[in-house]
Amino acid sequence: MSTPIVYEPDRAFALPANQRRLISLMLYLGFAALAVGVVNGLAQALNYADIDVFRYFPGLHTYYEGLTVHGVFNVIVLTFAFANGFVSLTTARGLNRPLNGGLLWAAFVTLLAGAALAAGAILSGHASVLYTFYAPLEAHWTFYLGLTLIVVSTWLTSANLFLSLSRWRREHRGERIPLLAYISVVTFIFWDIASVGVAADVVLMLLPWSLGILSGVDPMLSRTLFWFTGHPIVYFWLLPVYVSWYAMIPRQVSGSLFSDTAVRIVFLMFLCIIPIGLHHQYADPGISPGLKFVVAGLTFVVFLPSLLTAFSVMYALEIGGRRRGGSGLLGWIFTLPWGEPSVAAQILAMLAFMLGGITGLINASYSINLDIHNTAFVPGHFHLTVGSAVALSYMGITYWLVPYLEQKRLWGKRIALAQAWCYFVGVLIFARGLISGGLAGMPRRTAISLIDYPLPPGWREAGILTGVGGTLMFIGAVLFFVVLAMTVLFGEPTEIADIPFTDTIEPPPASGWLVNLDRFGYWVAATIVLCVLIYGPIIYHHIPPELYSSGSTNY
Amino acid sequence: MERYERIFFWFSAAVLGLLLCCLAYITLFMDIHLPGHGGRIMPKDGQPLATAVLVTPPFNHPGIHEIGPGRYEAAVLAMQWIFFPRKIEVPAGSEVTFRVTSTDVIHGFFIPGTRVNMMAVPGYVTVETYRFRHPGNYLLLCHEYCGRQHQTMWGEVIVK
Numbered sequence: 001m002s003t004p005i006v007y008e009p010d011r012a013f014a015l016p017a018n019q020r021r022l023i024s025l026m027l028y029l030g031f032a033a034l035a036v037g038v039v040n041g042l043a044q045a046l047n048y049a050d051i052d053v054f055r056y057f058p059g060l061h062t063y064y065e066g067l068t069v070h071g072v073f074n075v076i077v078l079t080f081a082f083a084n085g086f087v088s089l090t091t092a093r094g095l096n097r098p099l100n101g102g103l104l105w106a107a108f109v110t111l112l113a114g115a116a117l118a119a120g121a122i123l124s125g126h127a128s129v130l131y132t133f134y135a136p137l138e139a140h141w142t143f144y145l146g147l148t149l150i151v152v153s154t155w156l157t158s159a160n161l162f163l164s165l166s167r168w169r170r171e172h173r174g175e176r177i178p179l180l181a182y183i184s185v186v187t188f189i190f191w192d193i194a195s196v197g198v199a200a201d202v203v204l205m206l207l208p209w210s211l212g213i214l215s216g217v218d219p220m221l222s223r224t225l226f227w228f229t230g231h232p233i234v235y236f237w238l239l240p241v242y243v244s245w246y247a248m249i250p251r252q253v254s255g256s257l258f259s260d261t262a263v264r265i266v267f268l269m270f271l272c273i274i275p276i277g278l279h280h281q282y283a284d285p286g287i288s289p290g291l292k293f294v295v296a297g298l299t300f301v302v303f304l305p306s307l308l309t310a311f312s313v314m315y316a317l318e319i320g321g322r323r324r325g326g327s328g329l330l331g332w333i334f335t336l337p338w339g340e341p342s343v344a345a346q347i348l349a350m351l352a353f354m355l356g357g358i359t360g361l362i363n364a365s366y367s368i369n370l371d372i373h374n375t376a377f378v379p380g381h382f383h384l385t386v387g388s389a390v391a392l393s394y395m396g397i398t399y400w401l402v403p404y405l406e407q408k409r410l411w412g413k414r415i416a417l418a419q420a421w422c423y424f425v426g427v428l429i430f431a432r433g434l435i436s437g438g439l440a441g442m443p444r445r446t447a448i449s450l451i452d453y454p455l456p457p458g459w460r461e462a463g464i465l466t467g468v469g470g471t472l473m474f475i476g477a478v479l480f481f482v483v484l485a486m487t488v489l490f491g492e493p494t495e496i497a498d499i500p501f502t503d504t505i506e507p508p509p510a511s512g513w514l515v516n517l518d519r520f521g522y523w524v525a526a527t528i529v530l531c532v533l534i535y536g537p538i539i540y541h542h543i544p545p546e547l548y549s550s551g552s553t554n555y
Numbered sequence: 556m557e558r559y560e561r562i563f564f565w566f567s568a569a570v571l572g573l574l575l576c577c578l579a580y581i582t583l584f585m586d587i588h589l590p591g592h593g594g595r596i597m598p599k600d601g602q603p604l605a606t607a608v609l610v611t612p613p614f615n616h617p618g619i620h621e622i623g624p625g626r627y628e629a630a631v632l633a634m635q636w637i638f639f640p641r642k643i644e645v646p647a648g649s650e651v652t653f654r655v656t657s658t659d660v661i662h663g664f665f666i667p668g669t670r671v672n673m674m675a676v677p678g679y680v681t682v683e684t685y686r687f688r689h690p691g692n693y694l695l696l697c698h699e700y701c702g703r704q705h706q707t708m709w710g711e712v713i714v715k
């Protein structure tokens with residue numbers, strides 16, 4: 001079993017300098033959004049602790065305006081920027097060929113323009129509709145246009161990846177797609193199909209309505225289209241992180257990934273099970289309980305790829321830990337490179353994700369969801385997933401990615417380590433608070449510090465934990481920005497020739513039916529069939545849309 | 556390794572399958588349902604939605620109505636930023652069928668401590684039945700963001 005070192009002179013591939021630059025700019029745009037997002041996050045956490053600070057925020061009109069900023073900046077701008085930048089790089093590296101510079105540039109500019117438009121609409125108080133923008137709450141048209149551009153930037157990135165892949169295929173007939181490129185490209189194929197729902201919602205209904213061309217909207221159709229995308233979007237946040245967990249972390253801990261085929265199957269499972277957004281509508285009228293139950297069943301199936309990921313990644317970690325001298329049943333855990341901030345942050349992120357997965361199972365569980373639907377339990381759950389499994393992994397990836405892109409040594413390794421632990425401990429306390437609050441009936445998306453009924457039992461304790469944990473998370477985030485800024489500005493120049501990615505112990509077979517895993521056409525067709533089976537009847541029922549709901553800008 | 560992987564896969568699948576069976580059992584044999592669909596309210600051409608709601612039974616008489624011994628129907632309107640009626644009173648042990656709709660944007664309808672947890676969507680009526688066994692004051696919360704004063708949108712169910 002060989003573990004090639006990180007730098008392989010004969011295979012190393014250098015991305016052209018201008019493409020590196022664009023990828024860094026994309027990432028910095030995302031992190032700028034995160035910086036604004038976490039400031040609002042702190043205010044929200046304190047709000048749940050019954051401390052009203054957001055009234056002192058300059059230019060912020062209401063709690064909900066800040067919450068809109070938090071949602072849009074963190075889970076739309078940051079995540080899309082990171083996916084665009086990071087997955088472009090992994091595709092290029094996987095295929096050993098540069099990207100299309102023009103498309104890369106276009107993706108960056110559209111993302112920037114979209115983020116600026118949406119931010120302008122929100123911060124001027126004309127789009128306090130939260131990141132879910134449920135119609136008929138009506139935002140200024142620039143908000144919808146901004147979101148559209150942000151999605152278009154991911155489509156431009158997809159075009160770039162597909163173009164590279166088709167060129168590569170022409171030069172490598174009959175070869176299996178390299179794993180790193182495979183999982184990167186599937187991430188974007190997945191997202192292209194998933195994003196159709198919200199794109200149709202915004203472009204065909206909400207945008208014309210906000211411009212006064214349509215007199216109203218069909219709120220249920222809009223909500224259903226939104227959640228068609230709103231469920232799989234969480235995997236678009238997650239899959240770039242899975243790329244790192246599968247393809248990079250094993251190498252970073254001196255391990256290897258065991259099975260190439262298993263990873264491909266995991267990514268295809270995510271692709272095929274797109275149409276289960278209805279599980280966000282368990283408490284809605286107008287959808288039959290039978291269909292809701294079918295969707296609950298499919299939702300349980302999507303837990304499988306994540307459980308398999310836990311298995312494969314943990315095994316890769318174990319191989320690494322043992323190669324580094326760990327022995328015994330659990331000894332390999334202690335010999336992992338815990339002193340490497342990039343590794344530590346991502347292993348902590350995986351631990352958070354386990355808790356996130358368990359709480360997610362509760363959300364998914366049909367009638368059990370009624371106990372916690374729309375309560376503080378829900379943000380408690382998803383700060384363990386997107387708020388830390390994903391965000392903390394982004395930070396961990398950044399600890400090698402930015403040095404690679406900037407050709408500078410990471411500044412402040414110790415601070416980076418402290419950062420990861422601080423954020424991790426913070427999110428555990430924070431989520432414990434929100435989850436217990438949710439079980440005690442505390443609603444989410446509510447300016448708790450302004451309510452005029454006495455706090456019910458359990459809410460105060462829950463709120464205090466939320467406030468304390470949220471403050472630690474905030475400190476962790478600030479430390480991250482310190483490390484990032486110092487590395488970019490004052491990092492010691494050095495030469496880093498390649499990105500770390502793993503070999504597999506069982507390479508992909510070159511013949512047999514498994515070759516079909518690389519024929520995306522079949523899998524896309526299967527996905528579309530499932531989407532039509534589940535969503536066809538609902539959408540058909542709403543055609544033509546009944547535009548009876550005229551809208552409200554009361555926010 | 557492959558063998559462990561296979562075992563792990565089928566074990567996970569079995570656990571998830573079992574959980575799903577439990578959920579089916581709860582629904583089919585313990586009578587715990589998701590909120591149901593209580594019909595549509597469609598404004599006629601040019602009519603505002605709020606007007607259409609106010610002429611559609613039972614929302615032409617919002618409030619609590621006895622529909623049988625120990626059984627009540629509560630017709631509740633959700634609007635920015637109140638429930639109408641705000642206060643619902645029923646005797647302990649009674650079974651209440653909530654019928655909820657919205658006259659403007661999407662609202663929530665949530666009674667902490669019970670499984671009454673549903674969305675009020677303009678143009679739709681959402682229905683849920685619940686038996687209040689124990690006397691007490693229950694909070695009724697809007698738990699979906701519905702605009703600036705969302706946090707002030709609450710009411711009470713008083714069970715005597």
Ligand code: HEM
Nearest residue numbers: 038041042044045071074130387391444445446470473474
């Ligand atoms: C310093 C770190 C953070 C703190 C203290 C924090 C705090 C909070 C709190 C208290 C809420 C609940 C607000 C409410 O329901 O009224 C919330 C919502 C949310 N957070 Fe965070 N958060 C942080 C970081 C993040 C990150 C990194 C992400 C994602 C990448 C994220 C994504 C979200 C989303 C999507 C919501 C839901 C917004 C909505 O309901 O419209 N947060 N956050």
Ligand SMILES: [Cu+2]
Nearest residue numbers: 230231277280
């Ligand atoms: Cu979902």
Ligand SMILES: [Cu+2]
Nearest residue numbers: 697699701705
């Ligand atoms: Cu509300």
